[in-house]
Amino acid sequence: MFAYALRRVVATIPVMAVVALFVFSLLYISPGDPAAVIAGDQATPQDVERIRASLGLDRPYLIRFGDWVWSIMRGDLGTSIFTNLPVSTMIAQRIEPTLSLMVITLILALSIAIPMGVIAAWKQGTWIDRSVMGFAVLGFSVPVFVVGYVLAYVFALELDWLPVQGYTPFARGVWPWFQNLILPAIALGGVYIALIARITRATMLEVLQQDYIRTARAKGVGQRGILFLHALKNAAVPIVTVVGIGVALLIGGAVVTESVFAIPGLGRLTVDAILRRDYPVIQGVILLFSFVYVLVNLLIDLLYTLFDPRIRY
């Protein structure tokens, strides 16, 4: 087990190296002089020179990449061109809303999608199954921001049950914090729910064909026990894998959801950075998101034994 874990951890190093090289190269694969790109259209030649010196563009590419990686290892993600604040500080300021949104979405999505998939598989071929599958196709088709606007229009503007937009820090009370995040979480969760419900249904259909399910039925296990204890346990590995892969959808969706609901999180930071061409911030955010994504999937890989004790490494 330990050897396997070590191998998996080591295997993520080349992946992260490719990500880092790509993110670092972003500036240099753009057409034109990176210093001029950063300086923008209204820069004087002195500005361009100053930025070129600060980037160390006079030194060889791989040495610069090495320096850059070394400084990231020490937690230094560079300095924002727009605000002159360290990128790590800016990320730290914005991380709470995004993290809150993702955690709520994750909990919401899992608690809706898995029962949905299980019930659809149980009632295969009935109208319940067909409506779950129909919902899944809709979930894949309606973009995040469309769901966001419809929800905000109905529940915030028309019914006035929830705030239209904004964010309240967790420290100012759990309820106001939660209230602001319900609608964004539902909007963001749509695709994720569709994805998980579909894979849950598919895996459950396969598992329910197995002999041990018939045995369980024969010895008198109730329907709920069969579905949620015997079958779901054995269907866990593919479901958990998709939950991990789907985190990419959550990250991408957060960028949009935060714009719709005016949540001052990392997604909003990314959009602002792109509009201002604030490259160090763009690089920092992409690096962080990718790192989290790789880490989540690594953890899930390592947790397989927990979900399915038959898996031994």
Next chain:
Amino acid sequence: MSTSTLQRTLGPGDVAVAAPMPDILPPVKVRRGFLGFLYRNPTIAVGGGLMLLIIAMAVLAPLLWTVDPTALAPARRTREPSAMYWFGTDMLGRDVYSRVLYGARVSLIVGFAVAFFASVIGLTIGLISGFVRWADAIIMRIMDGLMSIPSILLAIALMALTRGSVGNVILAITIAEIPRVSRLVRGVVLSLREQPYVDAAVASGTSTPRIILRHILPNTLAPLTVQATYICASAMIAESILSFIGAGTPPIIPSWGNIMAEGRALWQVKPYIVFFPAIFLSLTVLAVNLLGDGLRDALDPRMAKRV
């Protein structure tokens, strides 16, 4: 279900008698040709029909009672939908109906172009990776790296480098989609290489290019077609997201994402500016997804019962 029915119908001591079989089975009506195919695959019929309707709408936009989608009319700003302005006007007085119809062109072009280029490039990379051992390790490490950047973020990052144009949007989304396609093709190639008929072809001295062309390529087309449909759908969503956050199609070209981005500031008082393009975008993506699901079921009957 079966156990409970048995318990109800069979008491102790009863004898189960099978219902008599009819002597002659009714003739099975097999519909042939294209219409028969559509009849057997209603999902393709619905998705494809909707798709054709949207394509017709985009192509025929000038004939469908539209006006110049970029014509400004400051005096007629933010009119509610009416007989005169079917979908109302935006904050610059432009006709939302005309903008939405013309906007379909951007979504369709981006969707189809990305699906095409990502498939062709992904197919090439996948074939190389599946056949050239030393290249495989390098290519797959790069693809793994690119795949660990959420694809919309990857596209956003690439758009940040360039000025917004439809061509750049296509390029950025294509690059973000390539890793998935090449992984798919590589997987298919690796499993096909183990097939006896490929061994037979190798043994009889067939050249590698000929094996790829005659034995491998045709077998990758079915999964690739299905994948291309899904890429088309996700490219349309990606284009609208890029435009919506201001890093996509330039604002002078009406695209559904742009119309929504511009309507964003006013959406609480004039929600129709956001909702009309939103409905059209969702319907279009739905059509493509239905087409993809239908094709998957039709092309790979083994998959049909699964996901």
